[in-house]
Amino acid sequence: MSEDKEKLTDYADGAFGERVKQVYDDIAPSEELIEDVTEKIKQQRKKRRAALIKLCAECVGSAAACLALALGINAAVPGISVAETAEDAAHAEGSIFAVGSVFPAAAALFVILAAIFFGLYFYRKKKSNDELSDKNSK
Amino acid sequence: MTDEEIVREYGNMVYKIAFGYVRKTHDAEDVFSEVFLKLFKKKRNFISEEHRKAWLIRVTINCAKDFLGERMDYADIDSVAEKGEPAKTENIELREAILSLSDDYRDVIYMYYYEDLTVRKISEILELNENTVKTKLSRAREKLARFLAEEKV
Numbered sequence: 001m002s003e004d005k006e007k008l009t010d011y012a013d014g015a016f017g018e019r020v021k022q023v024y025d026d027i028a029p030s031e032e033l034i035e036d037v038t039e040k041i042k043q044q045r046k047k048r049r050a051a052l053i054k055l056c057a058e059c060v061g062s063a064a065a066c067l068a069l070a071l072g073i074n075a076a077v078p079g080i081s082v083a084e085t086a087e088d089a090a091h092a093e094g095s096i097f098a099v100g101s102v103f104p105a106a107a108a109l110f111v112i113l114a115a116i117f118f119g120l121y122f123y124r125k126k127k128s129n130d131e132l133s134d135k136n137s138k
Numbered sequence: 139m140t141d142e143e144i145v146r147e148y149g150n151m152v153y154k155i156a157f158g159y160v161r162k163t164h165d166a167e168d169v170f171s172e173v174f175l176k177l178f179k180k181k182r183n184f185i186s187e188e189h190r191k192a193w194l195i196r197v198t199i200n201c202a203k204d205f206l207g208e209r210m211d212y213a214d215i216d217s218v219a220e221k222g223e224p225a226k227t228e229n230i231e232l233r234e235a236i237l238s239l240s241d242d243y244r245d246v247i248y249m250y251y252y253e254d255l256t257v258r259k260i261s262e263i264l265e266l267n268e269n270t271v272k273t274k275l276s277r278a279r280e281k282l283a284r285f286l287a288e289e290k291v
Contacts, residue, residue: 016251016279017251019229019232020232020236020247020248020251020252021251021252022229023229023232023233023236024154024248024252026229026233027153027154027157027158028150028153028154029149029150029152029153029166029167029170033149033153033167033170033171034142034145034146034149036171037145037149037170037171037174037175038141038142038145040171040174040175041141041145041174041175041178042141044175044178044179045178
């Protein structure tokens with residue numbers, strides 16, 4: 001093995017890897033930078049959420065907007081809780097929403113959807129029973 | 139993981155890659171912010187942490203390149219290089235050697251030695267052939283060896 005080759009082998013071994021790690025260990029972000037960026041991310045989310053709340057309030061009525069806030073916005077913006085969204089909505093300027101109205105509205109929608117679902121289910125079941133008894137009677 | 143946990147988990151990696159390109163603390167911080175704001179700008183469905191890591195490496199490289207393209211010519215870099223973080227005395231030569239490597243060589247050195255990624259994984263992240271990564275790794279080592287040998291003379 002030539003001298004050059006030996007040198008190259010040296011640079012491929014674990015000790016060299018350790019030295020490279022040490023070099024990169026010296027290059028690290030400051031705690032302030034991490035905190036600053038985390039805060040910027042929070043602010044970015046808050047802005048997007050505020051824009052969505054405004055859009056909801058402008059486009060839809062109060063009850064529907066409340067539901068959209070609770071269900072839609074929460075799904076659209078990652079990492080945001082329903083309570084957090086509702087709180088922002090309650091504090092939004094000129095907002096007609098209250099924190100407490102989001103949950104009853106969501107519950108009301110759930111009841112309505114459940115009623116529709118079960119209504120359809122029983123209607124279809126009754127229909128198929130009627131058809132079956134018609135066939136049997138013939 | 140919460141936003142803060144994600145920034146803490148991958149912040150080191152993003153910063154180190156960015157610094158390798160821009161070589162100034164403030165510029166590396168700008169790239170760092172941009173990468174994380176991009177990550178959280180919209181809902182992204184990563185299938186695993188490995189997937190998120192690969193996405194962050196690629197985006198950091200792209201953001202750093204864009205940053206350099208916007209702010210200055212690559213030729214100007216040498217004049218501002220190595221003004222950022224203080225290095226331990228024994229690592230100064232190696233650090234200079236690593237920072238003197240071209241971007242593609244430095245990226246593979248970082249990913250292979252610091253992130254302990256396999257050649258296959260590096261090839262997937264950089265969208266290169268495995269043999270190309272091996273060649274780059276070998277040439278980068280060769281350049282480092284040469285640089286350090288010259289420094290000692």
